[in-house]
Amino acid sequence: MISNATRSLSVTDHLRESILSGGLPAGTKLQEVRLSEELGVSRTPIRAALQSLSAAGLLDYAPNRGYVVREFPISELVDAYEIRGSLEGLAARFTAERGLDNSQREVIEESLATGRNILNRSTTMDDHVLGIIGETNAAFHDTIMEASLNRLLSQMAQMSFQIPRVSNRNIIAFGLDELRQRHDEHYLIYEALLARAATKAETLMRDHVASVKFAAVRALRETR
Amino acid sequence: MISNATRSLSVTDHLRESILSGGLPAGTKLQEVRLSEELGVSRTPIRAALQSLSAAGLLDYAPNRGYVVREFPISELVDAYEIRGSLEGLAARFTAERGLDNSQREVIEESLATGRNILNRSTTMDDHVLGIIGETNAAFHDTIMEASLNRLLSQMAQMSFQIPRVSNRNIIAFGLDELRQRHDEHYLIYEALLARAATKAETLMRDHVASVKFAAVRALRETR
DNA sequence: CAATTTTAAAATGTATACAAAATTAATTGA
DNA sequence: TCAATTAATTTTGTATACATTTTAAAATTG
Structure with missing residues (x-):
């Protein structure tokens, strides 16, 4: 235990x-x-x-x-991604408004670098790659949530992660190319945050989560 | 007790x-x-x-x-309205997509009629008026949340109401004219729901909550 | 035999006693 | 006197016994 x-x-x-x-x-x-x-x-x-x-x-x-x-109907699971998109979008907006401190910037930049490295080097997607990507992805999203300085928001995001299969650590196994696209989106979001472009950051983050949602829905369809 | x-x-x-x-x-x-x-x-x-x-x-x-x-910083309180706006916006979208059943339509229509009545008859804003408006307002919002058929969403909305002063029942005491405006917005939202216009319903609901936020922020400034 | 009632068993709710940790007070030593 | 240590007290964590409610099984009745 x-x-x-x-x-x-x-x-x-x-x-x-x-x-x-x-x-x-x-x-x-x-x-x-x-x-x-x-x-x-x-x-x-x-x-x-x-x-x-x-x-x-x-x-x-x-x-x-x-x-x-309790039961988790598929429809609710899909909705959970919409909710996550809204919440993380808000987190990005608040963070853009409030700014990142040095340690937060460091964490994000390291997550971006680590992700970039492994995605450049890899040709196949094994558990090792997925594990690393899962960690860097979670670090990126968690840091933005934390920087939003809003407990209610963090608490709600935490709740949405407790829905089976809706989490930043469980990477849905889509192809390497798609993984690279998602990673590029992280860069764009980070840029918007640094530029303090609140609305842009919110939109980018919401769309980013929406992309993840599509992959998750596709994966769900295939496994059933 | x-x-x-x-x-x-x-x-x-x-x-x-x-x-x-x-x-x-x-x-x-x-x-x-x-x-x-x-x-x-x-x-x-x-x-x-x-x-x-x-x-x-x-x-x-x-x-x-x-x-x-726990402490509730003012900033978090203001954010809570943004969060509520997003969540209730999503609820409106899901409800527009899924439709209202007969009993839900009844509850909403009654809340609209009751609110309309008291707002037409009243010339001053006493506790009685505020009580009735609070009830009808809560009925309207709760029903849409319920009709969204999403437990996670309902649970989160419930959480946001547990922040002091962020609730559908506690009507912020702005003038009668403003109250009438808010009530008119309910009509527009209901129309969008009936027309199954998902995006429109979401936008209208989000803007509606934003209007309430402005009044709440104003009230907060005045009481301190 | 079916439906209802009664009774027994099991599960959850509450109170209380004891254990472990944290806080406060007292003591010691420089 | 002050800091550090030790001891006493208080507070939270856990186990267990008892109470109440629910669930099931058994008995009763038409």
Whole structure:
């Protein structure tokens, strides 16, 4: 199990992981005693975790009836990308208005350089490449979200990432060329941020996420 | 205390109310024993409530250090309206795409009629008028959010309402004429929804919320 | 036999006791 | 006196026992 400050937090991480990975499919009833026996802790941290995941939107809850892994209809999953586009667009706008500090610029520039390097060198798309791209992509998006200086926005973005398959780290496996296009868009967004062009940054970011959405929808169609 | 299915839920409602009303100002440390004595319940439901409000973004939490009522900088409050605008805009678009069912149309039409009536009859703005307008306004916005058929979106909108003073029920007290303008915008939005004009509905809704934002910002400036 | 009621089992909600961590107070030593 | 350390207190985290509600199984009745 993931190690954390408290058992409650560990259990929360563990269960979230199980749900997002599909180990606990939608509809699964999560019973406190069963889980406490399985994970070797008392009901107290289990209850805390269930409540937390319910607030995060991963579980359905009814008083006196407990928690159930909630269903994620495909339509909602597609919508989640639209929502992410709007939220990250807003984040880009706020960040353009407020500016990036030195350390934030550094992080973004490093993510751009690392991404550029691996995309130039690679001819095939293995797990290594996907892993690196996933990290640099997340660093880019997370930094902009952080620089927007808005907790509500960050919290909401966090929520949208808790929808299975909607995340900045899980790169949808489209071709290298497409990956390069997405990376070029990062450059353009960064330029707009440096130029403090708020509306442009917002539009570019929204369109960028929309492109990712198209790939995700295509991937979804193919796997089913 | 508010009556609910469980003590945990009652305590949650009670504390939320206290925070949003300003009874528990930002920075207040919420200690479990103290609250449990004050509210006459054990620590268990108190802990559940604190966790829930923390997930909702009203409290800051640190392991082994407890919960503190979080600060809401004015800038974040203004941003919250931008976020609301985007989210409700998306809701309008999804609803236009998916359509309203009969009962939803009924609710909206009744809210429009009730609002029209009271705005035509009234010459001054007392608490009665504000109460009715608040209700009809909330009914209008809530119904569209519900009709968007997207849980993530609804959940996020719910979050933005938990920021003090950002809510569809708390009408910012601008003049009757302005209230009439806002009400006319409701009509236009409803028309766009009926015509299934997705982009138009989204734009109208976003602009509508932006207008409310301007009034809110103005009101904030005056009260400080 | 089917439908309803009653009863038993199991699950969630709450209180409380104990453990561990953090905070505060007291003590020690320079 | 002041800093660092230690001890005491307070606060949060966890386990467990009991209460209440829900769910299921069994019994009853028409």
